[in-house]
Amino acid sequence: MTHPEKTSKILRLLADGLSIETVALMVGVSERFVKHVQSNSKHMKKHITITTQGIKGGNTKTQNVGYAIIELRHDQDRITVDDFQGSGQTYRKRELQKIEVIQNGEVLFEGNKYELFEILKAAKATQP
Secondary structure (H helix, E strand, O other): OOHHHHHHHHHHHHHOOOOHHHHHHHHOOOHHHHHHHHHHHOOOOOOEEEEEEEOOEEEEEEEEEOEEEEEOOOOOOEEEEEEEEOOHHHOEEEEEEEEEEEEOOEEEEEEOHHHHHHHHHHHHHOOO
């Protein structure tokens, strides 16, 4: 089980009312790690937060959103972040936001922030 999967499972089990000790045993981690995950989750933002500044500078504006598209000079190069999934009765917040990186209309990456971080760390480690 990957680190993000363990974190997600820990938060679900804690939300179900299980004790720290029980969660640690079920996930196969230390109680200290469960407490660390629990503590960090209290500091997490509940939405995607975007801070923008106009093309002429000036003050920044911050906004909470459920979906964001950042187009990089044209619509074929973009980054999307989606906090929700489904539609109608199945519409619900994702556990982890879905991120897509698209170049020339081709999806280069689709996953969550932890998967993206791992790819970027691996790429950085191979640089001279």
